[in-house]
Amino acid sequence: MKLRIDHKSHVPLHLQAEELLRNLIRDPQFADGKFLPNEVDLAKELAISRTTLRQALNKLVYEGLLIRKKGIGTKVAEASVSSKSKNWLSFSQEMQARGIPIKNFELHVTWVYPDEAVANFFDITTQKKVLKLERLRGRPEGPFVYFVSFFHPRVGLTGEEDFKRPLYEILEKDYRVVANLSKEEISAKAAGKFIAGKLEIEPGSPILFRKRFVYDQGERPIEYNLGYYKADSFVYTIESRRE
Amino acid sequence: MKLRIDHKSHVPLHLQAEELLRNLIRDPQFADGKFLPNEVDLAKELAISRTTLRQALNKLVYEGLLIRKKGIGTKVAEASVSSKSKNWLSFSQEMQARGIPIKNFELHVTWVYPDEAVANFFDITTQKKVLKLERLRGRPEGPFVYFVSFFHPRVGLTGEEDFKRPLYEILEKDYRVVANLSKEEISAKAAGKFIAGKLEIEPGSPILFRKRFVYDQGERPIEYNLGYYKADSFVYTIESRRE
DNA sequence: ATCAAATATATGTACATACATATAAACATA
DNA sequence: TATGTTTATATGTATGTACATATATTTGAT
Incomplete structure (x- = not known):
């Protein structure tokens, strides 16, 4: 395998090393607990210092992706088949899984200057x-969520896509x-005039x-998404296990 | 404040530094947004190298307890309850780790017939x-959450326990x-009269x-817990990764 | 008074170096 | 053979040094 780090790049070396290690981890070659090359050799091969390489390694260790043992070596942690993957359903999939038929009430695609x-x-x-994507969605009887999404230009969306397809x-x-x-923040709020209008509720109602x-x-940002859910129409469920 | 590191101890210096920093974080002096001493000075004061100090700092940054900003400084992260399934911290632990003093406003212990x-x-x-346990908790300035817990008889609680200790x-x-x-369900609601009274908000306000x-x-049930959080005083954060 | 430039401050990046220590394998001894 | 002992290996700990860079403040010119 060819491992390379670009010393001329403006991306910090330890970040390049981190990215490279993430790819190593995904490589089937190291999948089943086989040891990675040792730090000293790997640093030499990448032409970076051991300190810098360890900076990258530490991060992955903290994330639980790698396991190091003194005197032994560093190996890929066992893939935890956690319920996290369950969280990775898209809205349409999620609703489908709950047996809720989805109706799209509104769809707006615009190009805007982003706020702070x-x-x-x-x-x-x-x-x-x-690109800004706004969608009012819900059940056939009425809408219950208003989504606002922004996409990083890097993604390359043109705005001409068929957004009725799953995003x-x-x-x-x-x-x-x-x-x-995905990092999420969930909180309760009072509906403003705009959202209240869309969701067909009184302003001030909880959402x-x-x-x-x-x-x-x-770990590069691709989407910024805001969701306004009508109260009592939506429950967020989480399952977590101690390990 | 007297900060000390024992160079003769067999506990690694960076671990001592980490422990010391955790105490600093809990110190009201630095609670919620005040900047810690800068790295260079602190290292000097502790008589350890900046590298070693940063080893400790990094760990706390990865854990989300500290926030560093180049050119500015390092401060204690704002409070928010997170569900990193890795950490699995209880309410008091989470708040303690973030240096937020918790005040218990009310505590009720009763034996009741369970509902359906x-x-x-x-x-x-x-x-x-x-056993039913009700607690009104929050910051010194005022309550922001009302908890209601029921415990399975199998657990063996008598009701005579000191519930000021972490549950x-x-x-x-x-x-x-x-x-x-733990399985959780999160939703928004309008506060009823009872909860509104406890949280000192208007009935109908979002919670x-x-x-x-x-x-x-x-996988046997042990606790059934209901939490009513005042809006805007509480953000639930979740981080999930696809694997 | 206003805006641009210099400066102070604190964290970010990167390297070279040295020695400590846990583990497993090779070796030597009874 | 069984059991200590050494040695090779890889990570762990720790320091000193240098320069880069983001941010806020101060200074200076217009």
């Missing part, structure tokens, strides 16, 4: 337009962008507010 | 009394009951409603 929060998350300026299918199949990490930050394999 | 939902979850009849400590140390699996089903190692 979005630009900051994407690490771009507020001068660069991004993640579009991203994965057409643009080879795979969501890998569930869900903010999602979606990253690809390289 | 509780009896069903515990797989007992509604004729068998169970999971009582269960694990005194009753050898270890929570292992976050969190239902937890807790099981032991044998």
Whole structure:
């Protein structure tokens, strides 16, 4: 295998090393608990210092992807078949899994200048337009969620896509962008006028507010998603196990 | 404050530094957004190298307890309850780790006949009394959550326990009951009269409603927990990774 | 007074180096 | 053969040093 680090790149060496290690981990060659090359040799091969390599290794150890043992070596941690993968259903899949038929009430595609929060998350300026996708969705009887999504320009969406298709299918199949990490924040709020109008409720009524930050394999931001759910129409479920 | 590291100890310096930092984080002096001493000075004060100090800092940053910003400084991360299934921290532990002092405003212990939902979850009849624990908790300035817990009779709680201690400590140390699996449901609601009164908000105001089903190692039910969180005082964060 | 440039401050990146220590394998001894 | 002992190996700990870079403040020119 060819392992390379670009010393001329402006990407920090330890980040390049980290990315490289993530790929090593995915390599079937090291899948079943086989040991990675030792730190000293690997550092030499990559032409970086052992300290820098360890910086990358530490991160993966903290994430639980690697296991190190003094005097022995470093190996890939066993893949935990946790219920996390369950969390990886898209909205349509999720609803389908619950047996709820989905109706799309509204669909808006626009190019906008991002606000501070979005630009900051994407690490771009507020001068660069991004694709904004707004959708009002719910059951046949009425809408119960209003979604607002922003996509990183890197993704390459044109706005001409058929957004009635599942979003993640579009991203994965057409643009080879795979969501890998998601950070969410869930809180309760009072509905503002705009959202209340869309969800057909009184302003001030409680809603569930869900903010999602979606990253690809390289932990680069790809989607910023806001969800406004009508109360009592939506329950967020989580299953966690101590290990 | 006197900060000390024992160079003669056989405990590695970076571990001592880590422990020391965890205490700093809990110190009200640095609670919620105040900057820690800068790395160079702190290292000097502790008589360890900056590299060693950063080893400790990194760990806490990875755990999300500290936030560093280049050119600015390092501060204690803001409070939020996270469900990193890895950590599995209880409410008090989580708050303690973030240096938020918890105040218990009310504590009620009663024996009651369970309602349908509780009896069903515990797989007992509604004729068998169970221990009910109600707690109003929050920051010193005011309460922000009202908890209602029911415990399976099998656990063996008498109601005479000191519930100011962390709940999971009582269960694990005194009753050898270890929570292992938790299923949660999170939704938004309008506060009823009762809850509104407790949380000191208007009836009808939005609250976050969190239902937890807790099981032991044998997947037997041990606790049924309801949490009513004041909106805007509480954000539930989740991080999930596809594997 | 305003805006641009320099500066102070704190974290970020990277290297070379040295020695400590846990583990397993090779070796030597009774 | 069984059992200590050494040795090879790989990670763990720790330091000192140097320069880069993001942010806020101060300074200076217009």
